[in-house]
Amino acid sequence: MAAIEDGEQFDRLMTALSVNLDGKSAANSTIQRNRAIMHNALKFAVQKNLLTENPIKLGEVEKIRTVRAIDKRRVLNSTQARATLAALKKQKPSGSRVHAFLAVMYFAALRPEEVVSLYVRDVVLPATGGWGEITVSEPQPEIGKRWTDGGDVRDQRRQPKGRAVGEVRHVPCYPELTAILLAYIAARKLKPNDKLFAGVRGGDLSAIVVRKGWSTARMEVLGEDIAGPDGKATRVVRVITGKKVYDLRHACLTGWLNSGVPPAQVAEWAGNSVPVLLATYAKCISGQEEDYKRRIEEGLKPPGTQSEPPEARAPANSGGAPMNGHEEPVEAGD
Incomplete structure (x- = not known):
């Protein structure tokens, strides 16, 4: 002292x-x-x-101010995300498992520890396809054997920040994800009480297997061959897009916000508070600037000035289909 x-x-x-x-x-x-x-x-x-x-x-x-907002260059667009997920399926022996695992992150914005904790009974999937629902209740973060009470790799007790023990949330399951999970469950003949994502040898699907699979697929899709001094080509990824597995969740939440889903609803689906959600993704929201500019113009027009008819103006998102995070690329990943 x-x-x-x-x-x-x-x-x-x-x-x-x-x-x-x-x-x-x-x-x-x-x-x-x-x-x-x-x-x-x-x-x-x-x-x-x-x-x-x-x-x-x-x-x-x-008094130290921390920066919450993510760099929008990390956010994958729809083409990049789908191509990288598709590349995963070719990997052996865990490619199909990792593909379905990461598809849940991209289409439903679940955290890795939430995906690994899912049981088959937690996903409601219409047999005919369409929108389903995923129930998230007990996340299991991988923190290492040294830091858990029972010597397990994953913590069985931890709850998401700001949520009570036993609290659940329900997340919509995008139709494309519904199809992926239906095929995945059928191929493995899984029962309601089975873990949705298990490793090849049983137990939970390891986080390192997921990360390595993603890194390999990302290198294949986003990498480029660079010639070295010896003339041999080396494949490298020179962008930060999709650098981490978690960027799939960022891509999904960015897509929801850019689609016009109210922040309160996105926050509920994501398991965040609204202030945290907006602070994190403030730099990734796009496609609405023109509408906001028109509103500012209307508010600052001198009295008696005639407004230009809306149909005489180009649409805010001209040149492309509506950005919904899954159907068309968002500019953040370009």
């Missing part, structure tokens, strides 16, 4: 909270989390009379 009360050493401690193990500056969100943890530890020391006061003021912890 003497080191904490020494001004010079305390300054060194605060500096250490702002850098990674490699010495590089940490992200703002990491710095904020580290300071909050240290604040709580020192608060406990004060309660135990080991310190007279907490040297870290709560205001200092909260």
Whole structure:
């Protein structure tokens, strides 16, 4: 505790909270989390009379502004997403499993830990096709054996942020996803109480299998061959589009918002709050600017000015079909 009360050493401690193990500056969100943890530890020391006061003021912890919004260049458009998902099916031995797994993320915006927790009984799929429904209840994030009570790879207890234990949500199942899941279940003759996504050798479908499968398919679809000094071609991906599996969820939520689905409804389907949803995807919403500009023009016109008939103007989305996140590419991934 003497080191904490020494001004010079305390300054060194605060500096250490702002850098990674490699010495590089940490992200703002990491710095904020580290300071909050240290604040709580020192608060406990004060309660135990080991310190007279907490040297870290709560205001200092909260004043770092973190950037929530994702880079829209990460969002895959419909063509890119479908081509990459299709490439997965050719992989052996887990390609068809990973394809269906990631299709749930792209068409229903589920998180990976939510997809892996699904049972067959959690998906309502009309036999004739069309819209279905997915019930999300008990996510199982993969955090490693060292950090779970029972030594399992996945945490069986954790709930999504801001949701009570046992709370469920219902997500619409896009018709194309309904067809994919119907074929997937039929091919494996799965029963209602079976896990929807199991590994080739049983157990849960491993996160590393999903990530490796996605990385390979992404390289095939989005990569390009670059000639090296020795004349040999090396395939690389020089864009950040779809860099992470989670970007499939981003693509789906961006598509819903760009389709005009109310943010409150999208937030409910996504398992987010409306403020978090809008802060995260603010830079990915597109296709509505022209409509907003017309409204501004109408509001600022001088009195007595005649408005231009709406039919005389080009539609806001001229040159393409309505952007709905699944039927046509969104500009974010181009």
